Amino acid sequence: MDKYDILLSFLVAIHILLCPFTKVEESFNLQATHDILEYGISLEALKKYDHFEFPGVVPRTFVGPLVLSGVSLPFIKIMNFIIPNLKKFISQYVVRLVLGLFNVYTLSRLRSSIEISFGRRISNAFGILSACQFHTIFWASRTLPNMFAFPLIILAFSYWISAITSSESNKKLSSMIRYMTFTMIIFRFEVALLLVPITMLELWLGNLKLLDSLMAGMFTSLWSLGLSLSVDSYFWQEWMWPEGHVYYFNIVLGKSGEWGILPFHAYFTSFLPRLLLISLPLSVFSAFVDKRTHRFLLLMLFFVTGFSFLGHKEWRFIVYVVPIFNMCAAIGWIWVERKRSKFIFILINWIIILLLITSFLVSMSMVLVSSKNYPGGVALQKLHNIQNDYKNAKVHLDVYTAMTGASRFGQIRNDWVYSKNESHSSPSDYIDYTHLLTRTPQNHESFFKVIDTVDGYERLKLKMPKEFIYNWLEFIRVVFFHYDENVNLWNLLTSWLPAHIITGPKIWIMRRNSETLESF
Numbered sequence: 344m345d346k347y348d349i350l351l352s353f354l355v356a357i358h359i360l361l362c363p364f365t366k367v368e369e370s371f372n373l374q375a376t377h378d379i380l381e382y383g384i385s386l387e388a389l390k391k392y393d394h395f396e397f398p399g400v401v402p403r404t405f406v407g408p409l410v411l412s413g414v415s416l417p418f419i420k421i422m423n424f425i426i427p428n429l430k431k432f433i434s435q436y437v438v439r440l441v442l443g444l445f446n447v448y449t450l451s452r453l454r455s456s457i458e459i460s461f462g463r464r465i466s467n468a469f470g471i472l473s474a475c476q477f478h479t480i481f482w483a484s485r486t487l488p489n490m491f492a493f494p495l496i497i498l499a500f501s502y503w504i505s506a507i508t509s510s511e512s513n514k515k516l517s518s519m520i521r522y523m524t525f526t527m528i529i530f531r532f533e534v535a536l537l538l539v540p541i542t543m544l545e546l547w548l549g550n551l552k553l554l555d556s557l558m559a560g561m562f563t564s565l566w567s568l569g570l571s572l573s574v575d576s577y578f579w580q581e582w583m584w585p586e587g588h589v590y591y592f593n594i595v596l597g598k599s600g601e602w603g604i605l606p607f608h609a610y611f612t613s614f615l616p617r618l619l620l621i622s623l624p625l626s627v628f629s630a631f632v633d634k635r636t637h638r639f640l641l642l643m644l645f646f647v648t649g650f651s652f653l654g655h656k657e658w659r660f661i662v663y664v665v666p667i668f669n670m671c672a673a674i675g676w677i678w679v680e681r682k683r684s685k686f687i688f689i690l691i692n693w694i695i696i697l698l699l700i701t702s703f704l705v706s707m708s709m710v711l712v713s714s715k716n717y718p719g720g721v722a723l724q725k726l727h728n729i730q731n732d733y734k735n736a737k738v739h740l741d742v743y744t745a746m747t748g749a750s751r752f753g754q755i756r757n758d759w760v761y762s763k764n765e766s767h768s769s770p771s772d773y774i775d776y777t778h779l780l781t782r783t784p785q786n787h788e789s790f791f792k793v794i795d796t797v798d799g800y801e802r803l804k805l806k807m808p809k810e811f812i813y814n815w816l817e818f819i820r821v822v823f824f825h826y827d828e829n830v831n832l833w834n835l836l837t838s839w840l841p842a843h844i845i846t847g848p849k850i851w852i853m854r855r856n857s858e859t860l861e862s863f
Contacts (some may be wrong), residue, residue, distance in 0.1 A: 348451045354480045358710050361651070363436060364720030364748030365485060368659075371399055372486035375408035375578075376438055380416060381431075384409075389580065393751060397763065401592045402585040404571055405578040406529050407491035415441045435752035442491075443484030447821075449494040449501070450666065456505040457670055461635075464680070468673035469576030469666075472625075475699050477706035478618050478658060479665055481713065492530040496537070496663045499523045503541060504670070512550040515597050516542075520559040528567035532590045535561040536649045537663065593653075604654035610647050614658045618665055620702040621695065622672035629675030636671040643667050669745040680727035708840050718799035718849040720748025722780045726852050727755060729795055734758060736777045740768075743782040744850055747799070777855050784851035791853035799849035803842040814838040 344596045352634040365373050374393040382388035389395075394402075415438045423429050450473060458466035473479060482490055499522035506515040520542060527534040542560075545551040568584065575583040589721065593599040605613075616623055629636045643664040650660055676695055682688035723746060730736065740749050745763050754761045767773060770789050784793055806814070837844060 349607050350351055350452065350474050351447045352444055354474060355447060355483050356440060358481050359436060359439050359484050361710050361714045364717035365712060365750060367746040369486040369539050371403045373750050376412045379408055379412040400587045402579060402583060403488060404529055404575050404585040406571060406574050411438060411442060417636060432752050432753045433575050433645050439484040446483040446494045449497040453497050453501045453666055456501040460504050460507045464677045465673045468676050469670050472622050472669045472672055475702040475706060476620055477709045481710055487659055488530055489662060492526045493663060495526040496534065497666055500666060506550060513552050513555055516545050517555050517559040520556055522564045524563040525567045528564055528586060528660060529571055536646045540645050544638065559642045592773050599653060599655040602655050605656040607651050609656050610651050610661055614661065618625040618658055619668050621698045622669050625672035625675040629671045632678045633674050639667050640671055662808060693773045711837055712800065712844055715800040715844055715846055717748035718797045719744035719746065720753060722850040722852060723749040723753040725795060725797060726778060726780065737775060738778045739776045741771060741781045744780040758773055779853040781851055781853060784853060785854055791855050794850045794854050795852040797850040798846035801845045801847040804845050805842045811841055
């Protein structure tokens, strides 16, 4: 572990602390990890699992949650031994940190391969570029299916890149095929759009033997399919290959379009610029100054283009290409640095450094904004704080609350009952609950009263230049010269932003009126 690994690990940890809650896209894997940790994996324990009541649109694999919970469990046990009666929600921090650090580890492995093939300076530049981007760091610890696939693909990339200068290129490329095939069968079938063209190119270049590639792919496919069928059939209690279901639902039936359609060019004009920031122009520049980048850039563009034919588009579907673009961007940046004998390249290098600083500040700004996007998690936490003395509560969490951070890790009271029942249609259906977390308090005023509200992100409002300069000077004064313990930490963290984060009420915490049962 070197300074770049420490920097990325620190940034991942900071992102977890600022945004500990999760959203609906991460829900299945997070709830599954919780259930394995909380209840175990016996047949009797499965009856308590969340996925039987809320299976989602398509089934997902338990392989990732099973491994993640297994690795996290010793750390949780140690923390509980050191600090008895530690709140269960701390386990969510541990789980996310384990996943995030594994992603950092795989990026470190990739950087080592870059150093072997392209040199230390390019490897170091790759580390700096990775630290200055928002999405990879922010989502590295989040339990999206894509982020379970991400570290395995990065490991595959590390073998691919190290094969360039290795005398054992066939062996390393076979390892790449195994990692990608496993990822494709277990987590994300679209990895085939990376695996097939890379394999074909390496076969054509003579770096890979056809028989070895077929054997690696076929053996790993069968082994991975067997693993998924055995693990997932047990946890779902029926014959199940989740990624096969996902492929059939999204590709064969074309159902993914029901979640929105974007134009063909969206990945190139919107998602890639936001994912890459300064790495995008630098990677394009590298194609003109170093031919070694061509094979990597062309294959990544092929992958993105292939995904562009699908109407439904999200940044997470193409996130795997970010490290390769960063590597090419690092090659372009170091090419400029090596030309520092000329004034124009000194100027360009300083512009790159300023843009990197800007990218880092933008990334930190985005995590502060994002921290206001999880009112459901905050509401559940606040309910426990303000109703700490309430015994045997029965709490209903509405859909919006569950979608914005209220996971099972946040259900910390053993004497309380928590429900996400979505079948209720009238106010009287809620009469048995003692508390509600709801986005529609007006529907429950007959039987419940509001005891608190939770705000969430609404919009950004630009600061006037005079205010912005004053905030910066005040931030510098407080942080570096005269720190006041009574200062509002949130105000301090956001004071240097060029805009105000405007929030508004999102979730109302309600308690049943004491006379409700009698009157009803």
